[in-house]
Amino acid sequence: MQAVLRVLLKRLGTSVIVLIGVSMLIFAIARVIPGDPARIALGPNATAEQVEQLRTALHLDQPIAVQYLEFLRDLGQGDLGMSLYTNRPVAQDIAQFLPATLELIFVAGALMILIGLPLGMIAARYRGRWPDDLVRVIAMLGVSAPSFVWAVVLMLVFAFFLPIFPVAGRLAEGFDVPTVTGFLTVDSLLAGDPAAFVSTLHHIALPAFALALSGIGQAARLTRANMVETYDRPYVEMARSYGWPEHRIATRYAFKPSLIPSLTIIGLDFAAMLGNAFLVEAVFAWPGLSRYGVEVILRKDLNAIVGTVLVISAAFLIVNIIVDLLTAVINPRIRYSERAK
Amino acid sequence: MTDPVLALHDLRLAFKGFTGTTEVLHGLSLSIDRGERVALVGESGSGKSVTARIVLGLIQEMRGAKVSGRLRFQGQDLDRLPKRARHGLRGTAMSMIFQDPTSSLNPAYRIGTQFREVLARGTPGITAEAATARATALLDEVAIPQPDRVLAAYPFQLSGGMNQRVMIAMALANEPALLIADEPGTALDVTVQAQTLRLMRRVVEQHGTAVLFISHNLGVVREFADRTYVIYRGRIVEHGPTEAVFHTPGHPYTRALMAAQPRITGGGVPEIAERDAQYGDPMVVHPTGAAAGAGA
Numbered sequence: 001m002q003a004v005l006r007v008l009l010k011r012l013g014t015s016v017i018v019l020i021g022v023s024m025l026i027f028a029i030a031r032v033i034p035g036d037p038a039r040i041a042l043g044p045n046a047t048a049e050q051v052e053q054l055r056t057a058l059h060l061d062q063p064i065a066v067q068y069l070e071f072l073r074d075l076g077q078g079d080l081g082m083s084l085y086t087n088r089p090v091a092q093d094i095a096q097f098l099p100a101t102l103e104l105i106f107v108a109g110a111l112m113i114l115i116g117l118p119l120g121m122i123a124a125r126y127r128g129r130w131p132d133d134l135v136r137v138i139a140m141l142g143v144s145a146p147s148f149v150w151a152v153v154l155m156l157v158f159a160f161f162l163p164i165f166p167v168a169g170r171l172a173e174g175f176d177v178p179t180v181t182g183f184l185t186v187d188s189l190l191a192g193d194p195a196a197f198v199s200t201l202h203h204i205a206l207p208a209f210a211l212a213l214s215g216i217g218q219a220a221r222l223t224r225a226n227m228v229e230t231y232d233r234p235y236v237e238m239a240r241s242y243g244w245p246e247h248r249i250a251t252r253y254a255f256k257p258s259l260i261p262s263l264t265i266i267g268l269d270f271a272a273m274l275g276n277a278f279l280v281e282a283v284f285a286w287p288g289l290s291r292y293g294v295e296v297i298l299r300k301d302l303n304a305i306v307g308t309v310l311v312i313s314a315a316f317l318i319v320n321i322i323v324d325l326l327t328a329v330i331n332p333r334i335r336y337s338e339r340a341k
Numbered sequence: 342m343t344d345p346v347l348a349l350h351d352l353r354l355a356f357k358g359f360t361g362t363t364e365v366l367h368g369l370s371l372s373i374d375r376g377e378r379v380a381l382v383g384e385s386g387s388g389k390s391v392t393a394r395i396v397l398g399l400i401q402e403m404r405g406a407k408v409s410g411r412l413r414f415q416g417q418d419l420d421r422l423p424k425r426a427r428h429g430l431r432g433t434a435m436s437m438i439f440q441d442p443t444s445s446l447n448p449a450y451r452i453g454t455q456f457r458e459v460l461a462r463g464t465p466g467i468t469a470e471a472a473t474a475r476a477t478a479l480l481d482e483v484a485i486p487q488p489d490r491v492l493a494a495y496p497f498q499l500s501g502g503m504n505q506r507v508m509i510a511m512a513l514a515n516e517p518a519l520l521i522a523d524e525p526g527t528a529l530d531v532t533v534q535a536q537t538l539r540l541m542r543r544v545v546e547q548h549g550t551a552v553l554f555i556s557h558n559l560g561v562v563r564e565f566a567d568r569t570y571v572i573y574r575g576r577i578v579e580h581g582p583t584e585a586v587f588h589t590p591g592h593p594y595t596r597a598l599m600a601a602q603p604r605i606t607g608g609g610v611p612e613i614a615e616r617d618a619q620y621g622d623p624m625v626v627h628p629t630g631a632a633a634g635a636g637a
Contacts (some may be wrong), residue, residue, distance in 0.1 A: 242431055242459060256447075292439075
């Protein structure tokens with residue numbers, strides 16, 4: 001465990017450096033793109049004087065380096081500034097919209113692992129036979145179109161032509177779930193309302209699946225490739241020589257050694273969902289960070305842009321750290337080589 | 342007279358390929374008595390390893406492989422046995438030791454875990470404590486110091502020789518009647534190989550385990566086996582008590598095989614024909630046991 005802790009500390013250290021780099025970059029980019037935020041916020045009827053006043057109030061008249069230092073000072077106090085669009089603190093806006101996005105990503109990630117890995121396992125177990133071909137087709141379909149295309153297709157088929165799933169939203173009307181974590185699935189359970197819980201699952205199913213499809217395809221292909229390789233290893237033959245049935249060899253002796261190389265890629269896929277979620281959210285009118293992000297970019301709401309990007313970067317880094325830790329836990333070689341250092 | 346532990350009669354193996362079937366074993370017969378150590382010697386590609394895998398039933402599960410002939414194990418016809426029962430014999434009544442110990446143990450599990458699962462084959466529902474105790478005793482038997490440390494280790498943390506001993510201990514864990522050793526320790530260096538083979542010999546003697554010993558290494562075979570079968574291109578060309586086969590090799594191929602053995606006196610390896618019409622000569626059988634008074 002000590003070694004895992006060391007991995008964690010090391011990764012946290014580098015993450016802070018990455019976040020500082022990202023903040024500088026997005027801070028500069030947001031100010032370089034054309035358009036005057038003060039003018040956009042005040043509208044075309046405002047006088048030049050009013051615009052100038054707002055620019056001064058926002059410190060936009062100062063050199064960019066000074067602005068950045070001020071931003072850092074505020075950030076140290078947990079203050080991301082005010083949003084010109086919502087007129088609320090950016091931190092508060094993000095706290096409101098982020099959980100919906102994270103919930104979507106977590107469910108999609110779970111689907112990717114729970115469907116993708118078994119599909120790959122089945123394909124490797126029945127290599128060259130029809131289940132292998134079937135999985136190949138599914139995986140190719142998943143990878144071949146971006147998730148927002150799948151979002152539209154799934155919505156048309158399963159919400160419009162066959163109205164099995166709702167078209168939009170997170171929860172059916174008539175439910176009132178008090179916000180605790182912001183994850184409606186969790187909150188509905190905390191509120192002891194199973195009907196609301198079912199409704200949240202019903203709503204999240206389609207967007208999560210659309211978001212997960214390409215990941216499912218990749219995870220399945222990757223798991224298959226790695227497992228096909230491990231099937232040729234002597235330890236699989238040894239497992240057979242001890243009479244273990246094929247299903248146990250597939251799920252245990254061939255699976256775990258091939259999971260180690262898959263895990264890193266699956267982690268990257270998981271993190272990539274943060275970006276893809278924006279478009280899927282747009283299709284399903286999912287009240288997540290995406291709508292907010294798009295709005296604030298169009299309005300050049302500087303504080304909100306920087307805040308949103310920073311939070312997403314942080315989430316990306318956290319996911320990567322979790323994956324590294326998982327790899328360290330699953331792969332004994334990493335665990336022990338870290339200890340040796 | 343009791344049944345032999347293993348009796349193969351007219352064993353044939355063919356693989357279906359794109360261009361038709363290729364027969365690789367052409368009617369091979371051999372038998373192993375209780376507690377007997379029998380070697381199957383031949384060059385690579387002669388059919389030694391597939392024979393071992395047919396006994397375990399691994400080849401039969403491959404697509405495109407066709408096996409015929411009779412396989413009797415402890416008086417049972419193996420081909421007539423239902424699949425489940427046949428699988429049930431593996432790891433319990435018969436087990437196998439592989440060439441490369443380090444890559445034959447699963448890299449993702451601790452030795453202790455792998456050991457416990459092997460023991461559970463013989464004793465379903467064995468408790469963790471009982472398994473650890475039994476594994477410790479078995480590792481002790483193969484002269485592994487600090488068995489508890491080894492049980493907590495992963496295969497990559499142990500040396501090849503150590504892993505080899507672990508594999509021997511695992512193979513004997515459920516007191517099998519037959520142990521198949523496929524070129525054991527070929528991946529190890531010579532001194533370690535000799536050491537583990539001596540150890541293996543001692544342990545199988547203690548347990549009274551019959552061994553099918555597969556090797557191309559004549560020196561090792563001479564030291565280890567009671568009887569020897571020489572296999573060449575899917576046929577047995579000579580068999581008999583090991584000493585008799587080594588002392589008076591009757592078949593031209595056996596003589597060629599022995600001549601190919603490098604000697605410490607120098608002079609290099611003599612020029613030996615890889616193929617020779619003589620190698621197709623009929624099988625040479627040395628009389629066995631008391632009948633000839635030629636016990637090893």
